[in-house]
Amino acid sequence: MTASSTSPLATVPKFPWVGLLALAAAVFLSVTSEMIPTGLLPDMSASLGVSEAQVGLLVTVFAFTVVVTSTPLTALTRRWPRHGMIVGVLVVLGLSNLLTAFSPDYIWVVASRIIGGVAHGMFWSIVGAYAGHLVPKEQIGRAVSITLGGGTLAFVFGVPLGTFAGHLFGWRLSFGILAGLMFVGALLVWRFLPAVERDEAAAGRRDRSIPRPKDRTIPTVIMVCLIAAVTMIGHYSFYTFVVPFLTGPMGIAPGDVGGLLFIYGIAGAIGLVLAGSVLGPRPQFGLLLALVVTGVAVAGLAAFAGQPVLALIAFVIWGLAFGALPPLLQTRLLHTSSPAFRDTASALYTTSFNIGIGGGALLGSLIFDAGGLMLLPIVYIVLLAVSLVLVLVVGRMSVRAARAA
Numbered sequence: 001m002t003a004s005s006t007s008p009l010a011t012v013p014k015f016p017w018v019g020l021l022a023l024a025a026a027v028f029l030s031v032t033s034e035m036i037p038t039g040l041l042p043d044m045s046a047s048l049g050v051s052e053a054q055v056g057l058l059v060t061v062f063a064f065t066v067v068v069t070s071t072p073l074t075a076l077t078r079r080w081p082r083h084g085m086i087v088g089v090l091v092v093l094g095l096s097n098l099l100t101a102f103s104p105d106y107i108w109v110v111a112s113r114i115i116g117g118v119a120h121g122m123f124w125s126i127v128g129a130y131a132g133h134l135v136p137k138e139q140i141g142r143a144v145s146i147t148l149g150g151g152t153l154a155f156v157f158g159v160p161l162g163t164f165a166g167h168l169f170g171w172r173l174s175f176g177i178l179a180g181l182m183f184v185g186a187l188l189v190w191r192f193l194p195a196v197e198r199d200e201a202a203a204g205r206r207d208r209s210i211p212r213p214k215d216r217t218i219p220t221v222i223m224v225c226l227i228a229a230v231t232m233i234g235h236y237s238f239y240t241f242v243v244p245f246l247t248g249p250m251g252i253a254p255g256d257v258g259g260l261l262f263i264y265g266i267a268g269a270i271g272l273v274l275a276g277s278v279l280g281p282r283p284q285f286g287l288l289l290a291l292v293v294t295g296v297a298v299a300g301l302a303a304f305a306g307q308p309v310l311a312l313i314a315f316v317i318w319g320l321a322f323g324a325l326p327p328l329l330q331t332r333l334l335h336t337s338s339p340a341f342r343d344t345a346s347a348l349y350t351t352s353f354n355i356g357i358g359g360g361a362l363l364g365s366l367i368f369d370a371g372g373l374m375l376l377p378i379v380y381i382v383l384l385a386v387s388l389v390l391v392l393v394v395g396r397m398s399v400r401a402a403r404a405a
Contacts, residue, residue, distance in 0.1 A: 016134045020146045022192040023130060026090055027150030029185045030123050032158030033093055033116060033178055034062055034357075039163030039261060041243050042254070043171045048106045053365045056240050058113050060365065063358025065117025066124070067351050073118070074125040074347040082126050082133075083195040087186050089126075092119035094182030101175035121354065125347035132334045132342050133196040140334050145276025148327045152272045155319075156265030164258040220336045220397050221345045225352035227390045228329050231291070232356020234383030235322065237364035238298070238376040245373060249305040260312075264319035271323025275331075279324060283332040284398070287391045290328060293321035295384040302377035336398070 037044060037058045045052045077085065096116030103109040131143040166174040238245070246252040246260060271290070279286030300314035330349070337345040367375050 016194060018192050019134060019194045020131060020143055022188050023127060023147045024150035026086060026185050026189050027127060027147055028154045028158060029182050030120055031151040031154035033097055034120060035159050036162045036174060038240055039159045040166045040171045043166050050106050053369045056361055056365050059240055059361040060358045061110055062113045062117040063354040065114050066121035066354035067358060069118050070121030070125045070350050071347050073122055082130060083193060085126055087190045089119040089123040090182050090186035094179045097175045097179035097182060101172045121350060124350040129342040129346040140331060142276055144330045145272055145327045148330060149272055152269045152323055155268050156262060160258045160262040217336055217338045217341055220394060223394045224333045224336055225348050227387050228349060229352040229356045230383050231387045232353055233360040234380040236357045236360025238380045240361040240364045241368050250311055263316060267316045267319030268323025271320045272327055275324040275327040279328060283328045284395050286328045290321050290324040291384050291388045294318060295381050297321055298377045298380050
């Protein structure tokens with residue numbers, strides 16, 4: 001028998017692989033742009049005549065620009081087409097990296113990173129919910145994992161290759177190449193990413209004489225954002241200065257750092273696959289597991305820093321466990337939020353995530369400047385424990401909300 005055109009098989013939407021891969025490419029470029037200073041700390045420090053801690057603060061400047069600008073700009077542009085905005089912010093990110101490549105001194109580098117931070121914040125306030133608009137709810141975990149896979153690949157290839165190129169040919173060339181790739185990425189998104197119709201667009205045309213009911217998912221969304229902020233503060237307080245840790249307490253030769261960051265990224269990619277395939281349907285359990293394993297791995301890395309084999313094993317496990325955290329957090333957010341609140345929830349999540357990145361880099365810089373490099377993993381573990389408690393609280397909130405529905 002032949003299925004009729006009205007059968008369920010004929011109405012199943014095709015999974016948007018090409019569009020999601022274009023979105024993942026944009027994420028790859030955005031994350032590489034944000035994190036590349038962490039791999040070029042010594043090179044930029046020597047060239048610009050500032051300390052490594054000051055170069056580390058470039059991550060803070062970038063992230064805090066996102067924090068300050070992303071939510072208000074998202075509100076101001078809420079009726080603008082999302083597709084065109086992604087293309088536009090990629091172009092601005094490309095210009096920002098081009099300015100960094102030609103900056104004559106540290107102040108100009110800071111200014112160029114602020115421009116990039118504005119565009120980056122807009123990008124993430126859009127991209128976080130975009131995958132959710134492309135697929136039905138049951139496919140959100142899969143779509144988010146593919147999209148955020150671009151971020152994982154940034155740690156696998158983007159940052160290590162940028163670090164390698166920076167060591168060989170100078171850090172300015174790394175930023176110049178990244179600028180060119182941003183412009184190519186904008187073209188790919190323009191060509192292959194489908195446009196979406198958002199619930200908020202329809203809401204913008206609603207009768208404003210009718211009061212809008214309060215969204216009941218807001219409290220749980222805020223808690224997920226708080227978990228993201230605390231977790232990222234811990235992570236980036238340590239990861240921002242992972243190169244000094246590798247070349248200092250672990251005794252790794254500077255020329256081998258790029259290879260280790262590559263291995264770390266590969267482990268993160270495996271964690272991402274696990275998040276999308278095994279843990280995605282159960283993001284609550286997945287978050288608990290990833291937080292615990294991350295804490296144990298970081299503790300092992302600190303305890304066995306002077307023993308290369310054990311330290312490297314802990315380093316790889318850290319990458320594996322942490323690689324699962326961002327997609328699990330994003331999936332938890334999109335499952336928790338109502339469809340009408342997703343864009344706003346993603347803007348709040350972006351703000352929280354970048355509070356974590358910037359706050360972590362700032363906290364790590366203060367500790368590093370005070371001569372306490374080995375305190376960084378301890379701070380990280382404490383904050384992971386706080387996140388673990390908050391995840392348990394979110395679980396209870398979700399149960400109560402399900403019973404009340």
